Structures are given as C-alpha cells and as structure tokens.
Amino acid sequence: MESTAMSGTLKSAGLRAVARMLEPVVRLTLELGIGLAEFNQLVRAVHVRAAAETTKGGPNYSKISMLTGVSRATAASILASTEEAPPERGIQRAERVLHGWWGDPYFCDRDGNPAILPLRGRRSFVALVKRYSGDPRVATLLKELLRVNAIRRLPDKRLEVLSRTVAPARWDSEGLEMMGERARDLLETLAHNLKSESNPRFARFVVNSDIDPRYVPMLVRHMSDQAHSLADSFEDALSNPEAQIRPHSKQKPTRLGMAFYLIEESASPSPLNRSPAKPTRTRRSG
Secondary structure, eight states, X not given: OHHHHHHHHHHHHHHHHHHHHHHHHHHHHHHHTOOHHHHHHHHHHHHHHHHHTTOSSSOOHHHHHHXXXXXXXXXXXXXXXXXXXXXXXXXXXXXXXXXXXXXXXXXXXXXSSBOOBOSSSSSSHHHHHHXXXXXXXXXXXXXXXXXXXXXEEOTTSOEEEOOSSOOOOSSSHHHHHHHHHHHHHHHHHHHHHHHOTTSOOOOOOOEETTOOGGGHHHHHHHHHHHHHHHHHHHHXXXXXXXXXXXXXXXXXXXXXXXXXXXXXXXXXXXXXXXXXXXXXXXXXXX
C-alpha cells in the first residue's frame, strides 16, 4: 500500500514537472502553427521510440505496447517510419570550424590568436573547412558564418573570426534545431541527476525573484561577462588536442560540455502553471 501511494505521489509530481516543461514548448508550437493533433502525433512517436530504447536485441513490440499504451501494430508502424539515421548530434559543422580556427596552432598567429585567413590557399578558410567540417560546401558554410556575425570579411577580402561559437538568433530552421538540441541537453542532465544521486553531473542554478528592474541591465552585463570568460576557458580545455580521441581509435568518443544561460522574466507566476510554487529569494541546486 505504501509503495503504491509513493508511486502515485511521484507520478503526480512527475506530471506537474512535465506540464511545467511543456509551457515554453506549447507556446512555441502555437507560434509555429502546430495544432494539437500534430503535437499529439509527434509525442506518440517520441514516446514509442523512447520505449524501444529500453529493449535489447531489437524492438520488443509487446513491451513497447505495455509501456506506451499503443497497439503493437501502431508501434511497429511508427518505428518503421523513423528508421533513418538520426541527425548528427553535438557540435555542428560551423561550430567545429570555429573551434579549429581558435584552437589549431596552424590557423593561429605567433601570439596564439586566430589568424586572419584568405579564402583560398595553403593556410586559408577553405583549408580550415576541409580539415574540420568534413563537408565540401565551403560557400554555404561561409555564408552562414557571415550571416550570424561569427566572422567578417575585411576590405582586402580576407576573413577574420569574431566569435568562438555559432548562436543563431533568427527564427529559422537552424535556430530552432539548435534550440531543441540545447533544451534536450539540459533536461538530460537534470534527469540523470534525479536517477544517479551517487554520480551527479554538475548543475547549479542561482536565482533571485526580488531583483529591482533598475539593476537588471547592470547585473546582466556582469553575469554575461563572467560567463563568457568561463566558457572561453572551458572551450580551451575541451579543444586541447591531447584530450581528443585519436584517429582510427577503437574507443567510443564521449560528448562533454558545459552550458550557461541567463534567466530573465517577470516574477509573477505563469497562467499555465496551475499550482505555482511559493516564491523564493534564491534557489540553488546541483
């Protein structure tokens, strides 16, 4: 009886947590014109694929049906329609090129700073892309890096790198895909920590809901500057060639990283949240 009650309590808490996570997702679907029927179909497909990952030696349709509530035939149909290879995870092509530009001594000057590169030549943007992108479409990549202001073209036509990362801020397909990737990473870390108390991943949140709006611009600048400095140091460590897996190695590589993001919103509770938590001055977790 106690076990059943605990299970029900956890399930209720889990449902409230999922509803909270879905708030920005649902707002996004409304802006994209995704109706409830489409959203339900998408959730069902994701649900089935996640259940399939719990089975070994190929899909166990009986177990998938039991876990999800869909029929075996429906589960088989969903899995059959999504057998194509998943999109590449982790650093996209443009990110790899930027990391190489900042971290590879061949593409840096004598002081260790990213060199200004001609478009073509032995030590050029084309050479950089060929080494780090793995894709011959140099013109497409150049156009994208210029568009997001990660690099700029100088009057003499050479190229200067301005940013260590690509952060699309436009309402386009690449920006949406990156948003989904980043949100997934955060939720995966938080879910891991709930299930692995003995081996948690680092996660810390510092929030104050009583900030005077007059101080917000100053605090945002301060926190952003500090975060940029930390992110640059972490990126240097992650880009260290000694830490990279060797070519032709039989070891499976690990995806490792740190994330920083700023929280800024009205402290009033969301109308979508039926059971708002009591306001707290500062909340930390990790």
